[in-house]
Amino acid sequence: MKKTLLLSSLVLLTTIATAQLTIDHLQCENLVNPLGLDLQHPRLSWQLKSDKRNGRQTAYEIIAGEAPALNNIAVTWRSGKVASSQSIRIPYNGTALQAGKRYYWKVRVWDQEGKASAWSQPAWWETGLLQPANWKAKWITPGYVEDSIRRPSPLFRKQFAVKKKIKSARLYITSQGLYRAFINDKMVGDSYLTPGWTSYKHRLQYQTYDVTSQLSQGNNAIGVMLGSGWFRGYLAWANNHDYYGKKLALLAQVVITYADGQTETLSTDESWRSATGAIRYSEIYNGEINDARLDKTGWLTAGYDDKDWSSVATPAISKDNIITTYNEPVKKHETFKPIKIFRTPQGDLVADFGQNLVGLVTVKVSGKAGDSIVIQHAEILDKQGNFYTENLRAARQENIYVLKGNGEESFEPVFTFQGFRYIRVKGFPGELKPEHLTATALYSDMPLTGSFSTSHPLINQLQHNIEWGQKGNFLDVPTDCPQRDERLGWTGDAQVFARTASFNRQVYNFFAKWMADLAADQLKDGRVPAVIPDVLRGDAAGSAGWSDAATIIPWQLYLAYGDTAILRQQYASMKAWVDFMQQASKDYLWNTTWHFGDWLFYRPNDDNDGRSAITDKHLIAQCFFANSLQMLINTAKVLDNTADEKTYAAVLEKVKQAFLKEYLTPNGRLVSSSQTAYVLALHFDMLPDNLRAQAASRLVENIKDYGYHLTTGFLGTPYLCHVLTRFGYNDIAYRLLLQESYPSWLYPVKMGATTIWERWDGQKPDGSFQTPTMNSFNHYAYGAIGDWMYRVAAGIDTDTAGPGYKHIRIKPYPGKGLTDVKASLQTGYGVVSSHWTTQNNRLTLEVEIPANTSADIYIPASSATAIIEGFMPLDEIKELTVIRQEGGYVVVQAGSGKYRFATSLPLSYPAP
Ligand code: BGC
Numbered sequence: 001m002k003k004t005l006l007l008s009s010l011v012l013l014t015t016i017a018t019a020q021l022t023i024d025h026l027q028c029e030n031l032v033n034p035l036g037l038d039l040q041h042p043r044l045s046w047q048l049k050s051d052k053r054n055g056r057q058t059a060y061e062i063i064a065g066e067a068p069a070l071n072n073i074a075v076t077w078r079s080g081k082v083a084s085s086q087s088i089r090i091p092y093n094g095t096a097l098q099a100g101k102r103y104y105w106k107v108r109v110w111d112q113e114g115k116a117s118a119w120s121q122p123a124w125w126e127t128g129l130l131q132p133a134n135w136k137a138k139w140i141t142p143g144y145v146e147d148s149i150r151r152p153s154p155l156f157r158k159q160f161a162v163k164k165k166i167k168s169a170r171l172y173i174t175s176q177g178l179y180r181a182f183i184n185d186k187m188v189g190d191s192y193l194t195p196g197w198t199s200y201k202h203r204l205q206y207q208t209y210d211v212t213s214q215l216s217q218g219n220n221a222i223g224v225m226l227g228s229g230w231f232r233g234y235l236a237w238a239n240n241h242d243y244y245g246k247k248l249a250l251l252a253q254v255v256i257t258y259a260d261g262q263t264e265t266l267s268t269d270e271s272w273r274s275a276t277g278a279i280r281y282s283e284i285y286n287g288e289i290n291d292a293r294l295d296k297t298g299w300l301t302a303g304y305d306d307k308d309w310s311s312v313a314t315p316a317i318s319k320d321n322i323i324t325t326y327n328e329p330v331k332k333h334e335t336f337k338p339i340k341i342f343r344t345p346q347g348d349l350v351a352d353f354g355q356n357l358v359g360l361v362t363v364k365v366s367g368k369a370g371d372s373i374v375i376q377h378a379e380i381l382d383k384q385g386n387f388y389t390e391n392l393r394a395a396r397q398e399n400i401y402v403l404k405g406n407g408e409e410s411f412e413p414v415f416t417f418q419g420f421r422y423i424r425v426k427g428f429p430g431e432l433k434p435e436h437l438t439a440t441a442l443y444s445d446m447p448l449t450g451s452f453s454t455s456h457p458l459i460n461q462l463q464h465n466i467e468w469g470q471k472g473n474f475l476d477v478p479t480d481c482p483q484r485d486e487r488l489g490w491t492g493d494a495q496v497f498a499r500t501a502s503f504n505r506q507v508y509n510f511f512a513k514w515m516a517d518l519a520a521d522q523l524k525d526g527r528v529p530a531v532i533p534d535v536l537r538g539d540a541a542g543s544a545g546w547s548d549a550a551t552i553i554p555w556q557l558y559l560a561y562g563d564t565a566i567l568r569q570q571y572a573s574m575k576a577w578v579d580f581m582q583q584a585s586k587d588y589l590w591n592t593t594w595h596f597g598d599w600l601f602y603r604p605n606d607d608n609d610g611r612s613a614i615t616d617k618h619l620i621a622q623c624f625f626a627n628s629l630q631m632l633i634n635t636a637k638v639l640d641n642t643a644d645e646k647t648y649a650a651v652l653e654k655v656k657q658a659f660l661k662e663y664l665t666p667n668g669r670l671v672s673s674s675q676t677a678y679v680l681a682l683h684f685d686m687l688p689d690n691l692r693a694q695a696a697s698r699l700v701e702n703i704k705d706y707g708y709h710l711t712t713g714f715l716g717t718p719y720l721c722h723v724l725t726r727f728g729y730n731d732i733a734y735r736l737l738l739q740e741s742y743p744s745w746l747y748p749v750k751m752g753a754t755t756i757w758e759r760w761d762g763q764k765p766d767g768s769f770q771t772p773t774m775n776s777f778n779h780y781a782y783g784a785i786g787d788w789m790y791r792v793a794a795g796i797d798t799d800t801a802g803p804g805y806k807h808i809r810i811k812p813y814p815g816k817g818l819t820d821v822k823a824s825l826q827t828g829y830g831v832v833s834s835h836w837t838t839q840n841n842r843l844t845l846e847v848e849i850p851a852n853t854s855a856d857i858y859i860p861a862s863s864a865t866a867i868i869e870g871f872m873p874l875d876e877i878k879e880l881t882v883i884r885q886e887g888g889y890v891v892v893q894a895g896s897g898k899y900r901f902a903t904s905l906p907l908s909y910p911a912p
Pocket of ligand 1: 480481486490492493596599779
């Protein structure tokens with residue numbers, strides 16, 4: 001025994017000593033140990049760590065099976081040793097998977113010297129119900145007559161006995177409306193606003209929860225409450241409700257597996273009971289009314305007597321649209337205590353949480369039965385310091401709590417969320433203190449992937465604001481804003497921000513879900529609705545820059561994550577949108593239909609001196625038409641669809657010719673001489689090579705005319721700095737980034753913003769506001785500068801040679817005003833980082849490249865001999881190969897590892 005132990009320790013020691021690669025971060029479909037996947041070939045990924053530079057995988061082996069030990073029992077797949085460098089998204093390819101089962105897997109790899117790593121720790125995934133036929137449950141609706149005005153939240157309950165020892169138990173659940181489920185008085189899971197928002201008629205998600213530890217032998221109770229939510233609540237501004245239906249309904253089943261292997265299913269059916277309770281009213285925009293006196297005390301516990309409750313109805317509602325959930329659910333995140341509680345000049349009692357956030361406030365209170373507290377939410381105080389709610393339009397954002405009156409009570413809303421930094425509190429019994437209030441941010445649980453910081457505090461605050469714009473507006477769907485009577489999945493806003501979002505957080509699953517809804521709601525003629533899920537009934541569909549979400553987002557996701565699945569999933573939708581534009585064009589000129597244009601661009605009043613900020617909407621449309629064609633062509637190429645690639649390339653040629661004929665003068669001036677016109681024409685390669693430089697200089701002239709200010713709106717802004725850097729005006733890009741006066745990115749920061757504003761001047765320098773009907777203080781669109789900050793200022797990028805950072809390009813562009821820029825990104829392969837500093841005319845660049853990837857690193861230097869890496873001249877570093885010198889950079893090829901380059905600043909660089 002001792003001998004074997006000694007021997008195995010020796011073996012272990014030698015493997016550790018020689019092992020170069022270690023494995024961690026095992027994921028299945030981008031999720032860690034996911035429950036409820038309805039896939040026959042879920043895809044497995046891992047990350048490698050290497051103790052040496054240039055760590056690469058040359059082969060892998062995967063074993064999957066039903067037993068955690070993954071020994072010879074119940075193995076369902078052995079990949080065998082596969083010669084491949086692929087370490088992300090390997091499809092499971094074993095025996096057919098069964099519903100409701102957990103499958104374990106582990107992997108080992110071989111490095112470039114043929115050395116095997118140790119086996120990874122096992123990870124697992126679990127299948128869901130796999131097909132609609134596995135729903136044994138019946139849809140249930142309340143058996144009582146609903147108060148059709150207030151529509152209080154229905155409660156459903158069922159008591160059941162567990163007779164034997166349980167091995168495991170799962171709850172599969174979905175609803176029309178939002179649900180919150182409890183077993184034996186404890187909330188199931190930690191997800192909020194479930195089942196999320198999708199194009200319900202086509203795709204209604206269910207969730208799977210492990211409820212093993214919540215059940216016990218003996219009597220148990222399950223209780224579920226429902227809220228109107230997106231299903232039938234008020235949506236959009238025009239008294240629009242019941243969009244998906246009038247009746248809330250529940251579908252749930254608990255599948256218990258006993259220790260002896262038997263299974264039993266408890267399903268929603270005629271035997272359940274229904275009633276109403278404390279939640280008397282609940283709307284996403286307006287908030288909730290909770291009368292604790294009407295709470296059905298004890299209803300979530302076994303033994304409660306529900307004889308006064310109503311029966312339930314079991315209407316025939318289809319289950320064919322039910323799908324499982326792949327995106328991360330909404331969860332609770334940061335919490336905030338008030339930084340100040342004060343009386344406004346108007347005498348209101350207001351608490352300031354210091355951050356504009358989206359979520360809810362929990363109130364702790366003691367008082368008499370029937371005391372009622374009103375909590376109202378606002379983003380900002382007005383000029384005089386009063387609570388300002390005008391920009392919320394019709395959204396009341398108000399929660400009302402009526403106390404039960406038995407000691408300390410705690411309230412928080414269940415089926416609503418609010419966008420706020422401030423709350424106004426009315427009717428609080430006694431003195432309101434910080435300990436009575438907690439604000440909690442709610443957003444989709446997308447893993448954090450990026451970080452970005454600089455030597456400039458205002459830019460750091462800008463990054464903070466971009467991140468909070470993302471948190472607040474990634475609440476199951478990407479929304480324009482989270483506070484007024486809108487909160488909709490505006491397609492334009494989403495396409496503008498998608499790439500930036502992919503730096504800050506892992507957003508693949510989030511967007512893959514939303515893109516499937518986009519395809520589901522796309523109109524028959526190929527137009528994409530202005531909002532997804534489409535609750536505007538196709539109104540405003542087909543606008544350039546909005547509908548293009550159909551092509552831009554899949555392509556950006558492909559670049560950011562390297563996953564061709566999104567391209568396959570969306571291909572028909574991309575094509576339908578492009579075909580629509582083609583059909584709507586005459587001689588390849590698309591100048592007929594209606595557009596939003598360069599939404600919210602800046603234009604001063606009485607601007608008579610010939611400067612131009614307005615961009616012809618059809619000029620914009622022609623640029624986006626070309627860009628969507630290009631995305632489609634790129635996609636056809638990746639998917640090996642040569643026929644489409646050729647067909648659409650020929651169309652693109654003609655679309656560009658039509659653009660030149662219609663919008664460009666023979667001398668190279670665009671008919672709209674605005675920043676956005678030049679930016680789009682240059683970014684989307686609309687102009688022939690020989691006319692690009694002059695167009696870029698016209699753009700710069702325009703920027704100078706406005707005193708180094710941008711004038712772009714939603715469509716021009718994301719590409720503005722990219723175009724400037726690309727055409728040799730990086731200094732102007734930095735000037736715009738660092739511009740502090742309106743219009744600029746830093747103006748709101750200087751005004752104290754903690755999120756990105758909808759408008760460049762939401763609040764004017766004198767404290768007054770822009771027009772209240774369109775003035776959100778949490779709109780991520782202008783945060784799209786984040787993409788330039790990561791990809792250009794810090795220089796972290798990938799390319800089509802190895803999308804998803806299999807091949808990395810580090811090309812930082814230092815610029816005047818910043819002396820230190822540091823960014824990192826958790827990619828599918830591990831962390832990529834880039835950190836440059838300039839000091840006393842020396843530049844250092846620290847780079848980290850994860851194992852199993854390769855990189856081209858662009859070092860800003862006059863020559864290779866002027867660079868040292870670590871303490872050695874560059875040419876003595878055997879892991880690095882200088883491949884060329886290009887435009888002020890020395891380009892080296894690198895494998896994984898950490899590198900530190902130092903050089904003198906090239907003369908061409910502006911002094912910091
Ligand atoms: C939204 C925008 C959206 C726009 C369409 C607004 O009401 O808030 O962000 O893109 O309408 O132009």
